[in-house]
Amino acid sequence: MATLPSVVTQGTMIKSFVSAINFLDQRDIDPNIYDVSRDRAFTDIMKLVGRYKPAKMMNYHNFINNNVYEVGTVSSVTSTGLAQIQFTINTGSNFPRVGDVIESSNPNNVGVQARVQVVTFGSGTATLTVRTGSNSVPFYAANGDLIQFGSNAFAESSNAPVNRRYPLTKFFNLIQVFREVDEISDIQKVTKIEVEVNGDYHILPYQHIQKVIKLNGDISVQMLSGQQSATSFSDTNPFLADPVSGLPIQLTGGLDWYVTTYGIVDQVATLGTFLVTDLDEIINDLISVKSPMQQMCFMGSYAKRTLDKYFKNLGSSGVTSVRLIIDGNTVDFNVDQVNYGGATFDFVTIPLFDHPQLFSRTIRPDINGSMYLIPKDQLETVDGGREPFLQIRHTPSPFMGANGSSNGIIKEWRTGALAEIPTSSTTLLHTDWYTAQGLEALGVQLMLKFRVI
Numbered sequence: 001m002a003t004l005p006s007v008v009t010q011g012t013m014i015k016s017f018v019s020a021i022n023f024l025d026q027r028d029i030d031p032n033i034y035d036v037s038r039d040r041a042f043t044d045i046m047k048l049v050g051r052y053k054p055a056k057m058m059n060y061h062n063f064i065n066n067n068v069y070e071v072g073t074v075s076s077v078t079s080t081g082l083a084q085i086q087f088t089i090n091t092g093s094n095f096p097r098v099g100d101v102i103e104s105s106n107p108n109n110v111g112v113q114a115r116v117q118v119v120t121f122g123s124g125t126a127t128l129t130v131r132t133g134s135n136s137v138p139f140y141a142a143n144g145d146l147i148q149f150g151s152n153a154f155a156e157s158s159n160a161p162v163n164r165r166y167p168l169t170k171f172f173n174l175i176q177v178f179r180e181v182d183e184i185s186d187i188q189k190v191t192k193i194e195v196e197v198n199g200d201y202h203i204l205p206y207q208h209i210q211k212v213i214k215l216n217g218d219i220s221v222q223m224l225s226g227q228q229s230a231t232s233f234s235d236t237n238p239f240l241a242d243p244v245s246g247l248p249i250q251l252t253g254g255l256d257w258y259v260t261t262y263g264i265v266d267q268v269a270t271l272g273t274f275l276v277t278d279l280d281e282i283i284n285d286l287i288s289v290k291s292p293m294q295q296m297c298f299m300g301s302y303a304k305r306t307l308d309k310y311f312k313n314l315g316s317s318g319v320t321s322v323r324l325i326i327d328g329n330t331v332d333f334n335v336d337q338v339n340y341g342g343a344t345f346d347f348v349t350i351p352l353f354d355h356p357q358l359f360s361r362t363i364r365p366d367i368n369g370s371m372y373l374i375p376k377d378q379l380e381t382v383d384g385g386r387e388p389f390l391q392i393r394h395t396p397s398p399f400m401g402a403n404g405s406s407n408g409i410i411k412e413w414r415t416g417a418l419a420e421i422p423t424s425s426t427t428l429l430h431t432d433w434y435t436a437q438g439l440e441a442l443g444v445q446l447m448l449k450f451r452v453i
Contacts, residue, residue, distance in 0.1 A: 051388050051390070051391040051392065052391065052392045052393075052394055052409060053391050053392070053393055053394075053440070054393070054394060054395070054396065055175060055393040055394060055395050055438070056395075057175075057395075058174065058175045058232075058233050058250070058395065058436070059172055059173065059174050059175065059232060059233075059250075060172065060173060060175070060393050060438070060440060061170055061171065061172040062170070062171050062172075062440065062442055063168045063169065063170050063171075064168065064169050064171070064442075064443065064445070065166065065168060065169075065382055066166050066167055066168070066169060068166065069148070069149060069150070070091065070093065070095040070096075070149060071146050071147065071148055072089030072090065072091050072095075072096065072126070072146070072147040072149075073089060073090050073144065073145070073146060073147070074087050074088070074089055074141050074142065074143055074144060074145040074146075074147065075088050075089060075090050075125065075143060076088045076143065077141045077142060077143065078127075080139075080140050080141045080142070081108075081138045081139075081140055082138050082139070083131060083132045083134065083135045083136070083137060083138055083139065084117070084129065084130065084131040084132075084139075085114075085129075085130060085138075085139050085140075085141055086127065086128065086129045086130075087127070087128060087130075087141040088122070088125050088126065088127045088128070089125065089126055089128065089147055090124060090125055091124065091125065091126050092124060094121060094126075094162075094164075095126075095149065095164065096116060096119050096126045096128060096149060097116065097119060097161055097162045097164065098116055098117065098118065098119055098161065098162065099115070099116065099152045099153065099154055099161045100115070100116040100149045100151075100152055101113050101114070101115050101116075101149075101150060101151040101152055101153050102114055102115075102116060102128075102130060102147050102148060102149055102150070103147075103148050103150055104139070104140070104141065104145050104146070104147055104148075105145050105146040105147075106140045106141065106142060106145045108138075108140040109139060109140055112132060112137060112138075112139060113132070113133065113151075114130035114131060114132045114133075114139045115130060115131055115132075115133075115153055116128050116129070116130050116149075117129045117130060117131050128147075171262065171441075171444065173228060173252055173253050173258075173393075173438050173439065173440060174228055174229065174232060174250040174251065174252050174253070174438055175250070175252060175393065175394070175395055175436045175437065175438040176222060176226070176250060176251055176252040176436065176437065176438055177249075177434070177435075177436045178215060178218055178219055178222075178434070178435050178436070178437065179215075179432065179433065179434050180211050180212070180214060180215040180218075180432075180433040181211070181430070181431065181432050181433070182207050182208060182211045182430075182431040183428055183429070183430045183431070184207065184418075184428060184429050185427065185428045186417075186418060186427035186428065208431065211431075211433065212433065215410070215433050215435070219435070219437055220352060221254075221352070221358060222251075222252060222254055222439075223252075223254050223255065223392065223437075223439045224254045224255050224256060224352065224353075224359075224367070225254050225255075225256050225257075225359070225364065225367060226251055226252050226253055226254035226257060226439070227251060227253060227254075227257050228251060228252060228253030228257055229249070229250050229251035231248050231249060231250055231251075232248060232250045233248050233250055234248075235248045252437070252438035252439060253438075253439065254439055255298075255372060255374075255390070255439060255441065256367060256372075256449065258439070258441040258444045258447070259372060259441075259444060259447045259448070259449045260449060261444075262444045262445055263444050263445055263446070263447040263448060263449065264285050264288075264289060264445075264447070264448040264449070265448075265449050266281060266282070266285050266448065266449075266450050266451075267370075267450060267451035267452070268281075268450075268451070268452050269281075271369070271451065271452070271453055272306060272452075272453045273306070274306050274307050274309065274310045274452055275310060276310070278452075279310075279340060279341075280341070282373070282448065282450055283340070283341045283342075283343050285448050285450075286343065286373070286446075286448065289445055289446055290446070291373075291375060291446035291447070291448070292375040292376070292377050292446070293342055293343040293344065294343075294344050294375065294376040294377055295343065295344070295345050295346070295373045295374065295375060295376060296346050296348055296373070296374045296375075296376050297345050297346065297347045297348060297371045297372070297373050297374075298348050298350055298353075298371060298372045298374065299347065299348070299349060299350070299353055299370065299371035299372070299452075300349065300350060300351070300352070300353025300354035300359070300368055301349055301351075301353075301354050302353070302354055302361060302368050302369060302453060303353070303368070303369050303370060303371055303452050303453055304347060304349050304371075306369075306452045306453045307347065307371075307452060311336070311338060319336050319337070319338055320336070320337050320338075321335070321336060321337070322335060322337045322346070335347055335348050335349075345373075346376065347371075353367060353368055354368065366451060369451050369452060369453040370449050370450060370451040370452065371449075371450055371452065372447065372448070372449055372450075373447060373448040373449075373450060374389055374390060374447055375389050375443070375446055375447070377389075379442050379443045387442055388442070389441065389442055389443055389446075389447070390439070390440070390441055390442075391439075391440050391442075392437055392438070392439060392440070393437065393438050393439075393440050394409050394435065394436060394437045394438075395436045396408075397409075397411040397434070397435075399411045399413055399434065402420065402421050403415065403419045403420050403421050403423070409435055409437070410433055410434070410435040411433070411434045411435065412431060412432070412433050413431075413432055413434075414429060414430065414431050414432075415430045415432075416428045416429050416430045
């Protein structure tokens with residue numbers, strides 16, 4: 001009877017002795033890849049905006065009409081307390097004119113109007129001679145009084161008033177080029193792995209998903225926090241340029257840049273504490289610029305918790321949970337809705353604001369601790385049209401031909417010997433993604449960044 005080899009004892013198997021061990025060995029492997037990074041939250045801004053509009057050029061412009069009324073501040077007084085007085089206001093335009101009917105913030109002028117009889121313009125000032133409707137009704141003026149020009153009045157057979165010119169204000173932003181790449185060799189492409197993506201046990205599907213997530217994340221981050229560059233593609237001596245080619249690079253401005261540059265920036269009286277007086281301040285801010293009273297409030301969990309400490313004391317009648325509706329379309333988001341003071345606020349919590357590698361309390365505390373109030377309704381044009389307050393502008397793809405695909409916004413193409421139509425003798429598959437996009441905010445002066453913590 002043969003004896004066992006010395007390298008093997010009963011109950012013990014030396015794997016190096018068994019040539020077929022790879023077929024005998026068994027492992028308990030879950031083929032799923034679990035998304036602990038949760039970077040898909042990057043695209044939340046784009047999902048909520050939900051609008052794309054083609055751009056003809058690599059920069060785009062929009063115009064807004066100026067206010068038809070102006071408020072002046074009294075800077076010096078010549079006479080006061082009479083039926084006809086004279087005072088000077090600060091003004092950067094030629095807005096005041098003879099025939100204007102004015103009212104004043106002076107407490108002595110409650111219920112009293114006066115007509116502008118004479119206007120003399122200086123450097124950034126206008127000196128007004130005004131007269132009330134009766135010799136027995138005086139008009140008062142003091143430094144700091146606010147003067148509104150609310151109406152006008154003329155005599156029979158009068159001449160036309162001085163023509164006013166209302167200029168337009170132009171806003172513009174830049175298209176930013178975004179790119180991503182993936183490369184895999186012939187050996188890597190055919191080698192199977194132990195995890196599964198969409199039923200495939202190769203590394204390529206996983207890499208492609210990760211790269212597209214990163215590309216969409218880059219776009220969404222720029223749409224929130226991008227700072228518009230002074231450099232544009234048309235610059236002949238660009239400051240921001242490719243260090244190799246010397247060609248210019250332009251950056252698109254995001255929501256934070258738009259609002260902090262052209263909108264309203266405010267904060268609670270005490271950071272970390274939200275009170276009814278702070279909610280009053282928000283409404284006062286919106287009223288001051290005639291912003292619509294239907295507002296979407298974008299923020300992260302860190303800022304939202306500060307609000308919840310106040311709102312939870314309002315009772316069930318104060319806060320309701322509703323499905324977010326934008327421009328009549330229901331978005332797959334449940335939000336807290338608060339009605340107060342004639343305003344309706346939809347508080348939308350977006351994970352992007354809390355991303356630990358992007359907008360944490362230590363990296364961008366101003367974004368992490370703020371909410372951005374954007375009107376829900378569309379903005380009307382002066383001729384009766386309507387446009388969304390926020391939209392993504394994009395240029396058409398410059399790429400054509402085989403080995404590629406496009407959804408009209410992001411272009412993907414493949415090169416190398418492993419592409420559908422080989423483009424070289426190098427045995428690899430090289431995949432490129434390309435898109436050119438930028439954020440457009442219309443009526444940005446109606447938007448508010450309000451820091452709470």
